[in-house]
Amino acid sequence: MNILFIHQNFPGQFKHLAPALVSLGHDVTALLLTKTDDRQWNGVKLIHYSLNRGNAKEAHPWTVDFESKVIRGDACLRAALALKKQGYTPEVIAAHPGWGESLFLKEVWPEAKLKLYCEFFYHASGFDVGFDPEYQSSDPADAGRVTLKNANMLLQFQQADAGISPTHWQASTFPPHIQEKITVIHDGIDTEALSPNPEVQFALDSGKMLTRKDEVITFVNRALEPYRGFHVFMRSLPTLLKERPNAEVLIVGKEGVSYGAQPPGGISWKQRFINEVFPKLDESQRARVHFLNTIAYDRFIALLQVSTVHVYLTYPFVLSWSLLEAMSVGCSIVASDTKPLHEAITHNETGLLVDFFDPEALAESVCSLLNDPVRRAEFGVRAREFARTTYDLETVCMPKQIAWVLDDSN
Numbered sequence: 001m002n003i004l005f006i007h008q009n010f011p012g013q014f015k016h017l018a019p020a021l022v023s024l025g026h027d028v029t030a031l032l033l034t035k036t037d038d039r040q041w042n043g044v045k046l047i048h049y050s051l052n053r054g055n056a057k058e059a060h061p062w063t064v065d066f067e068s069k070v071i072r073g074d075a076c077l078r079a080a081l082a083l084k085k086q087g088y089t090p091e092v093i094a095a096h097p098g099w100g101e102s103l104f105l106k107e108v109w110p111e112a113k114l115k116l117y118c119e120f121f122y123h124a125s126g127f128d129v130g131f132d133p134e135y136q137s138s139d140p141a142d143a144g145r146v147t148l149k150n151a152n153m154l155l156q157f158q159q160a161d162a163g164i165s166p167t168h169w170q171a172s173t174f175p176p177h178i179q180e181k182i183t184v185i186h187d188g189i190d191t192e193a194l195s196p197n198p199e200v201q202f203a204l205d206s207g208k209m210l211t212r213k214d215e216v217i218t219f220v221n222r223a224l225e226p227y228r229g230f231h232v233f234m235r236s237l238p239t240l241l242k243e244r245p246n247a248e249v250l251i252v253g254k255e256g257v258s259y260g261a262q263p264p265g266g267i268s269w270k271q272r273f274i275n276e277v278f279p280k281l282d283e284s285q286r287a288r289v290h291f292l293n294t295i296a297y298d299r300f301i302a303l304l305q306v307s308t309v310h311v312y313l314t315y316p317f318v319l320s321w322s323l324l325e326a327m328s329v330g331c332s333i334v335a336s337d338t339k340p341l342h343e344a345i346t347h348n349e350t351g352l353l354v355d356f357f358d359p360e361a362l363a364e365s366v367c368s369l370l371n372d373p374v375r376r377a378e379f380g381v382r383a384r385e386f387a388r389t390t391y392d393l394e395t396v397c398m399p400k401q402i403a404w405v406l407d408d409s410n
Contacts, residue, residue, distance in 0.1 A: 001026045003405065004090035004112075006076060006101045008033040011041070013096060013117055013166075013187050016393055017401050018044050024402070029090070031079055031101070033072070049079035062145045069100025069152040077104040084108055092405055097156040106159040115405065116156060118165040118182050120318050121173040122149045128227065128259075128317040132357075135226055135261070157181070162410035164401070167319050169340050183404055188397030189321065191388045193301065194328035196380070200305040204248075204290055210306050215246050215370060218307040218331075220300070220322045221253040224270040227260040228253075228320070229313020229336060234273040235359035236366070241285040243367050249289045250303060259317065304329040308376070309369050313356060314338055327351075328387040330380035334365045350383040 003026050005014050010032035022028045022043035029045040038046055052075055055067050089109060095102035096117045106114055123129060124143035130136060139145075157163070163182040165171035171182045202210040210216055217240065221228040230253070240247065255270045263269050270291070278286055295303070304310065310331040312323045319340040326333060327344065333351035335341045345351040352365045369376050391397060404410070 001092065001406065002088070002090045003028050003092045003094065005030040005044070006032075006093065006095035006105075008072065008096075008099050008101060010034065010046070011044075013119075014094065016188060016398060017094075017405070018042070020398055020402060021405065029083075029088070031076060033075075033101075047079065047083070049075045051075050052078070062148050065145075065149055066100075066151050069103065071100075073100040073103030076101045077108065080105055080108040094405060095156075097153050097160075100152045100156075102156055103152065113161045113408070113410070114156075114159055115162045115164065115410070116160045118163040118171060118174060118178070120170055121153065121175070121178070122146050123173065126316075127173060128315045131315045132226055134231075162404070162407075164404055167340065167343050169343055170318060181410070183400075183410070185400045185404060186324075186391050186397050187321070188393030188401070189324050189328055189387065189391050190394075191328045191384075191392045194304070194325050194387075196330040196384070197302075197305040200302050202250075202299075202302050202306040210248060212306060214248060214306070214308070215244060216306050216308045217244075217247055217249045217366060217370075218303055218310045218326075219249070219251045219253075220303070220310075220312070220326075221258075221320070223256050223258040224251070224253040224268075224273075225257045225260050226269065227258070227315050227317060229315075229356060230269060231273050232313055232336075232356060232359050232362060233311055234277045236363040237277055237285075237289065238280045239360060239363035240366060241281060241288060243363070244370055247288065247308075247370070250292060250307075251290065252292050252295055252300065252303065254294050301325075301329070304331055307331050309334060309366050311362070311366065312336070312341075313362075314340060315356075316340060319344065324387055324391050327383040328391070330384040332369050332376035332379045333383060334362065334369065344386075345383075349379075350386050351379055 003021055005018050007014060010030045011018055018028050019042035029047060031047050031049055033049060040046060051071055053071060055064055059067055090112050092113045093105055094115045124146040129146050157178050165182050165184050166186045168184050171179060171184050198212055219233050224230045255268045263272050304326050310326045310333050313336040316339050323344060335345050335351055335353055336356040337353035338356055345353055347353045354361045354365050
């Protein structure tokens with residue numbers, strides 16, 4: 001079968017699925033924007049498309065996002081026409097609709113099955129937007145901008161044959177007529193690689209070596225920003241570090257934004273909350289807070305393995321892989337009591353859930369687990385078993401993903 005993947009940053013969410021289909025003997029091609037000299041990746045043929053223009057300078061600001069997606073859709077349309085001229089016809093097109101790349105591909109290959117990755121559908125209220133009263137939009141008409149962000153996806157789903165979403169909650173963000181097309185299958189995690197290691201060692205920049213005998217609190221995000229509760233975690237530190245004089249706090253994440261707005265005042269969210277919180281800490285406490293920036297994946301696994309308590313917070317938004325990876329490693333987890341977490345963490349069974357907006361409750365919950373090694377171990381065992389039986393890549397998720405791609409009925 002000829003299968004075409006489309007993702008501007010391929011492989012993205014298809015990093016396991018595309019090579020698996022190659023291994024089954026299918027002809028797999030990917031259309032991508034990211035520049036690389038490679039013609040092939042894990043047996044997948046790589047074809048690059050280029051943008052033909054940039055955004056118009058005088059466009060209404062709300063239309064800039066949609067125009068960017070039309071520009072990408074236009075570029076992919078032209079690349080698809082060139083492929084068709086060369087005799088290429090896919091039977092399945094699997095795409096992430098978020099950047100508009102598959103907007104016009106049914107015009108080129110009307111008989112192909114168009115299957116879309118359903119990550120998130122935007123809402124002007126009730127989900128991520130407006131969730132945090134501290135960071136509301138200053139524009140009362142901002143709901144119009146948010147609503148328009150979905151125009152691209154609505155157009156693509158008019159043509160789509162099927163959708164796939166990693167969680168039931170993320171699928172629930174889409175309108176009912178789109179939900180009818182969605183199958184919930186997670187991307188999957190490697191629970192064998194992500195397993196406990198009682199002998200793990202983790203080196204800090206200072207040269208200090210942490211082991212499972214140390215008291216380690218971990219916090220991981222792609223970017224250190226309010227969307228993932230960075231401000232709440234930082235505000236919990238004065239209490240945490242006072243109550244736990246031997247705890248080391250390890251924070252992973254880049255200095256910037258991945259999902260939310262840039263902070264006011266020209267400084268990063270990271271620096272903004274360092275400026276707010278660090279004056280409340282003494283020198284010895286500040287020395288126990290370690291910002292690790294982004295780290296290599298093997299080092300990330302070691303960080304989770306050395307963790308005594310792992311903290312994960314999020315707005316009602318996309319659930320991070322890192323939470324499930326922490327569960328697979330057997331971390332003892334304190335997480336925010338927000339809807340995306342209800343699918344993964346059962347309170348008092350696989351972790352603790354706390355009010356997103358309450359840094360003191362967060363500190364209290366972390367301290368309660370630090371004081372109770374038996375409870376920590378029980379949470380870790382249950383969390384790992386849940387991850388292994390629900391999200392394991394090879395035994396659970398990959399077989400379902402392959403069946404979804406190859407199913408001619410959707």
